[in-house]
Amino acid sequence: MPSNYxxxxxxxxxxxxxxxxxxxxxxxxxxxxxxxxxxxxxMLRTLTHTWVIDDIFQAHLQGRPHGYTSRNTPEPxxxxxxxxxxxxxxxxxxxxxxxxxxxxxxxxxxxxxxGGGEGRMSRExxxxxxxxxxxxxxxxxxxxFYQVPARPPATDLPVFLRDAPQxxx
Numbered sequence: 468m469p470s471n472y473x474x475x476x477x478x479x480x481x482x483x484x485x486x487x488x489x490x491x492x493x494x495x496x497x498x499x500x501x502x503x504x505x506x507x508x509x510m511l512r513t514l515t516h517t518w519v520i521d522d523i524f525q526a527h528l529q530g531r532p533h534g535y536t537s538r539n540t541p542e543p544x545x546x547x548x549x550x551x552x553x554x555x556x557x558x559x560x561x562x563x564x565x566x567x568x569x570x571x572x573x574x575x576x577x578x579x580x581x582g583g584g585e586g587r588m589s590r591e592x593x594x595x596x597x598x599x600x601x602x603x604x605x606x607x608x609x610x611x612f613y614q615v616p617a618r619p620p621a622t623d624l625p626v627f628l629r630d631a632p633q634x635x636x
Contacts, residue, residue, distance in 0.1 A: 470572065473564040473591060474634070476598045481557040482631050483622035487605050488514075488550045490612070490620045499546060503611045507539065510611050514553070515544050517604045521556045524593050527578040527586075528563065535581055564594055 491499050491510055499510040507513040516539045526533035544552070564572075572591040580586050588596065602622075609619035 470564065470567060470569070471634070473567075473572070473594050474561065476595065477557070477561045477564055478631070478634075479624055479627045480598045480601055481554075481561065482627050483605060484553055484557060484601065486620040486622050487608060488553070490617075491608070492546065492550075494612075494615060494617055498615050498617070500543070503614055505607055505611060507607075510608050511543055511546060511549070512539060513604050513607050513611070515540055515549055517601050518544075518549060518553050518556060520600055521553075521560070521597050523581065524597050525556065525559065525563075527576050528590060528593060530576075538581055560594060560597060567591075 491514070501509060503509050505513065507516050519535060519539055523533045523535055523538075567590060573589050575587050575589050576593060578586045578588075605622055609622075612619035
C-alpha cells in the first residue's frame with residue numbers, strides 16, 4: 468500500500484477528530500458525560516476508548532508492552548487532557564507512517580489482544596485499523612449528539628476530500 472495513502476488516511480483521521488472534539492466542546496455543560504444508551508456510557512468514555520486502542524496499537528508497533536487490561540481507562544480522563552493526548556497520538560501515527568519503507572509497512576507484527584488471543588497484522592493494517600476504528604466510534608458519538616439533541620459535524624471521507632487542503636503527493 469502506498470505510503471501517501473496511509474498519510475492521507477491519517478490526515479483524514481486527525482481532521483475528523485478535530486471536528487468531533489470541537490463539536491463536543493461546544494455542547495452544553497455535562498452533555499459529553501451524560502449517561503447515554505451506548506456501549507461506553509457517554510461521549511467522553513467513547514472517545515477515551517478510541518485513544519486507548521490507539522495507545523495499545525502504538526505499543527504493538529513499537530514492540531513494547533502496553534500495560535492495559537481493559538479497552539478503556541479505569542477512570543475517565545478530563546476532556547481537555549484527552550484531546551491533548553489524542554492530538555499527540557495522531558501526530559505520532561502520522562510521523563510513524565511517514566517514516567515507513569514499503570518493506571517495513573508490510574512487516575507483520577505479532578501481539579496479544581487485551582481480551583485474550585494472539586493477533587498478527589502488518590504495520591500498514593494496524594495503521595488502517597486505528598483510522599477505521601476511530602471512524603466507527605465517531606459514529607457512536609455522532610449518534611449521541613442526536614440524544615442531546617444537537618447536530619454532529621460531518622466527518623465523512625468525501626467531506627474531508629472536498630473541504631480539507633490535500634497534499635498533491
